[in-house]
Amino acid sequence: xxxxxxxxxxxxxxxxxxxxxxxxxxxxxxxxxxxxxxxxxxxxxxxxxxxxxxxxxxxxxxxxxxxxxxxxxxxxxxxxxxxxxxxxxxxxxxxxxxxxxxxxxxxxxxxxxxxxxxxxxxxxxxxxxxxxxxxxxxxxxxxxxxxxxxxxxxxxxxxxxxxxxxxxxxxxxxxxxxxxxxxxxxxxxxxxxxxxxxxxxxxxxxxxxxxxxxxxxxxxxxxxxxxxxxxxxxxxxxxxxxxxxxxxxxxxxxxxxxxxxxxxxxxxxxxxxxxxxxxxxxxxxxxxxxxxxxxxxxxxxxxxxxxxxxxxxxxxxxxxxxxxxxxxxxxxxxxxxxxxxxxxxxxxxxxxxxxxxxxxxxxxxxxxxxxxxxxxxxxxxxxxxxxxxxxxxxxxxxxxxxxxxxxxxxxxxxxxxxxxxxxxxxxxxxxxxxxxxxxxxxxxxxxxxxxxxxxxxxxxxxxxxxxxxxxx
DNA sequence: CTATGGCACGGATT
DNA sequence: AATCCGTGCCATAG
Numbered sequence: 001x002x003x004x005x006x007x008x009x010x011x012x013x014x015x016x017x018x019x020x021x022x023x024x025x026x027x028x029x030x031x032x033x034x035x036x037x038x039x040x041x042x043x044x045x046x047x048x049x050x051x052x053x054x055x056x057x058x059x060x061x062x063x064x065x066x067x068x069x070x071x072x073x074x075x076x077x078x079x080x081x082x083x084x085x086x087x088x089x090x091x092x093x094x095x096x097x098x099x100x101x102x103x104x105x106x107x108x109x110x111x112x113x114x115x116x117x118x119x120x121x122x123x124x125x126x127x128x129x130x131x132x133x134x135x136x137x138x139x140x141x142x143x144x145x146x147x148x149x150x151x152x153x154x155x156x157x158x159x160x161x162x163x164x165x166x167x168x169x170x171x172x173x174x175x176x177x178x179x180x181x182x183x184x185x186x187x188x189x190x191x192x193x194x195x196x197x198x199x200x201x202x203x204x205x206x207x208x209x210x211x212x213x214x215x216x217x218x219x220x221x222x223x224x225x226x227x228x229x230x231x232x233x234x235x236x237x238x239x240x241x242x243x244x245x246x247x248x249x250x251x252x253x254x255x256x257x258x259x260x261x262x263x264x265x266x267x268x269x270x271x272x273x274x275x276x277x278x279x280x281x282x283x284x285x286x287x288x289x290x291x292x293x294x295x296x297x298x299x300x301x302x303x304x305x306x307x308x309x310x311x312x313x314x315x316x317x318x319x320x321x322x323x324x325x326x327x328x329x330x331x332x333x334x335x336x337x338x339x340x341x342x343x344x345x346x347x348x349x350x351x352x353x354x355x356x357x358x359x360x361x362x363x364x365x366x367x368x369x370x371x372x373x374x375x376x377x378x379x380x381x382x383x384x385x386x387x388x389x390x391x392x393x394x395x396x397x398x399x400x401x402x403x404x405x406x407x408x409x410x411x412x413x414x415x416x417x418x419x420x421x422x423x424x425x426x427x428x429x430x431x432x433x434x435x436x437x438x439x440x441x442x443x444x445x446x447x448x449x450x451x452x453x454x455x456x457x458x459x460x461x462x463x464x465x466x467x468x469x470x471x472x
Numbered sequence: 473c474t475a476t477g478g479c480a481c482g483g484a485t486t
Numbered sequence: 487a488a489t490c491c492g493t494g495c496c497a498t499a500g
Binding site: 368369370380381383384406408428429430445446449453459460461 | 474475476477484485486
């Protein structure tokens with residue numbers, strides 16, 4: 001890694017270089033985009049050029065070969081993941097609110113219009129001309145999650161119209177794609193989606209109730225408590241929660257969503273993934289496809305014309321030009337290195353965590369940043385920086401923070417959830433600890449209690465009432 | 473007496 | 487150097 005920087009033909013910039021590489025590493029998509037835009041605007045030595053794209057899937061083609069995804073469906077990379085860097089634009093498909101089902105609303109991606117415009121166009125036929133202003137006001141008040149950021153009452157006052165009229169317009173908006181957009185709360189968005197979904201397909205009866213009454217339980221994943229609320233066994237509560245998480249989206253403006261609780265806690269809110277992992281042809285047996293999402297389209301390089309022109313620079317500008325050039329070279333190098341690091345990191349991770357990626361939390365293998373750093377022969381802090389704040393989109397379209405991949409106890413906690421979901425009678429922490437140890441997870445009773453709490457599961461004695469009902 | 477949560481310590485991780 | 491995490495000990499509730 002370090003060697004790479006040394007064959008720079010330029011003056012020794014290594015310290016600055018290293019410093020900047022680190023900074024770039026920890027930048028997440030949007031921040032990086034801003035940084036690059038700022039540089040592009042201020043530094044004439046930099047230019048953004050188009051690079052070849054696969055005519056089919058629009059991915060950037062690295063090098064000269066054919067597109068790894070569509071041109072060669074039978075990739076033989078010996079099980080190694082395929083990695084490449086592709087521009088962010090190609091992924092943003094915010095229309096995909098409801099996963100799984102139809103209504104892909106390609107229009108959204110095709111036309112690069114923004115969310116308000118997109119929705120307005122859908123509802124305008126049904127919109128009373130008199131309500132256009134209201135609709136416009138509502139739509140411009142959407143936050144990035146597609147939720148309303150101002151109270152309805154405020155809007156009704158502002159326009160001097162009855163609240164009910166505003167509500168009607170909101171209802172119209174909510175039923176446009178992405179479904180639930182313009183709701184005041186995630187809860188409301190879920191309910192709208194559920195209602196619409198129910199028209200075309202069977203939904204669990206209690207899902208609505210669970211959302212209305214047990215939203216906090218859902219987000220805390222307190223499934224047994226939810227079960228009590230619904231007067232159903234925990235297993236059924238889990239099913240309902242799964243249904244909701246699979247089919248509904250509390251943030252309609254976001255393309256996909258990961259863990260429910262993620263949004264409410266102190267994690268940064270991820271607009272979009274920085275890394276996308278998918279399966280070629282949606283087939284889990286093929287190599288994994290890893291895409292490092294770069295926030296700009298095309299590739300960044302030092303403008304060769306500028307370099308040539310340097311020798312012709314007027315003497316008073318020469319210094320300025322030279323430093324612009326240096327800076328540009330540095331930035332490009334650093335970006336390359338950032339990508340390189342991320343690619344190496346993700347490749348290794350994808351190999352190690354293949355089962356986790358494809359089959360879920362239970363199969364994650366605990367790994368520390370330090371171990372990975374050793375394998376990749378980089379400094380621990382490099383890994384830390386690379387991981388910090390990044391989000392990964394898994395093949396099942398969930399977005400999880402990359403840091404979750406380094407969760408030391410995730411697999412044990414999923415085992416614990418499984419045990420509790422399967423229990424016929426509420427088991428005490430001690431008993432659970434015993435079972436876990438039998439499965440090879442050596443944890444103390446005290447630790448079981450901690451994990452339970454992390455997952456929002458109540459203590460045994462409070463799980464009584466319903467869990468001992470017969471389960472199928 | 474048993475089950476569980478709080479506090480705090482020490483080692484691992486970042 | 488700071489933080490996180492698993493665990494032991496102890497108080498408390500049932």
